[in-house]
Amino acid sequence: MATAELGDSLDRRGFAQWPGAIGPAQLDALCAQPAVAAAADADAGDRELLRERWCGELAALLRARLAAAGLLAADAVAAQCTLFRKSASRNWKVTLHQDLSIPVAAPADDPRLQAWSRKRGRHFVQPPAELLQRLLAVRLHLDDCGAGDGPLRVVAGSHRHGRLDAAAAQALRAAHGETACTAARGDLLIMRPLLLHASSKATRPEGRRRVLHFLFGPREIGYSLHWSTAI
Template identity: 55%
Template sequence: MSVVVDFETDGFALIESVVDPEELKALAPVMLREGAVGGSRCLLERPEIAALAVSLKTHHVLQSLIPKDHVAVQCTYFEKSSDRNWLVALHQDLSIPVARRVDAPRLRGWSEKEGRLFVQPPREVLEQLIAVRLHVDACGADDGPLRVVPGSHRLGLLTPEVAAAVRADRGESTCAASAGDALVMRPLALHASSKAIGTSRRRVLHFVFGPRRLPLGLDWAVANARSQAMA
């Protein structure tokens, strides 16, 4: 099957050698400064990261998975190692960063993280989002790789009980990757990760791409989301 078919069927696809690992190493000072170690959600405001988002969208394979009118709306930095270890339980990514609060019945789960406002929008918004997890380092079985439940992105918003049953029925795929690889996924795909049991470092830049305009009076938190050049 083609990458596009795999992606639409499974809700995720690994694309190899998207970015030169040496180029990613050069971004280390950008990722690490201003308290970014371990999980900053605000990296897209930095010019080097914004430029990388444009590069990802125009990549010859990724451009077949990211709609042409989508824009980069968030970049989160994750780091996992023997010194900074954590796990993530089975879940779906349901929140998006927005510029201001809007009073609408279909919006729920308002929260504030790192001084930014997040909300859980309706399913039809979440189904349009594309996440690109760019691996700064190699991520093997001992490094706490992401595990994704194939096809679960088609099932809507799931309760924890239903999510567990879906995983038991469908199983999960472990997404090992080399430095410079990109795991493209639908945020509604059920996913989890275990603690690392090795001694290496697993760093990921997690980009989210979404439609230029949002419904219900919402605007993206990123100031230049509407003015990003269409690639």
């Protein structure tokens, strides 16, 4: 897909797919990293991968390519990388939702900030939609993800409606339907966090679906907040 098409799809639909963004040799090297290769399939994921040198280098590569394609500002940073995996021993579903929480260094006293929480020692908060609209999620598929592997399902255009309650989310899905984002190994799925998305359990039990999910955003996020990690 041409860079202009990627930008247009991201603006209109809230997501874009970049086929073959990472080649087989680099994928093999990523999958050989201990944090990926030694990860137990009984565990659904790991949210702390940016602490790994190889992951920081991959984040920098993706950031540069996305910036060159006009999808990220030149001063954008990677704030989080999560490894998600589905397998025969760990098969799960995710209900329809938006990604509303971000990892920050410390709490801030601002009434516009909601739903403070702590996960694995990190602070998370739900900022205003204005900030969420400036963020970009990038999912790198380490394995093929077909219709039977529990791919992400998205409601195209739903990112344009701001924060949605459960009733509004269901109404949008009923009105516009869903798109299953199947992918080949090495493909990127680029999406706005406010895009409604869900996934089903895999129906192909012998399959495996591993995804590196990056969150990118502006270096300065405002609201007296700072990222807990910024690469």
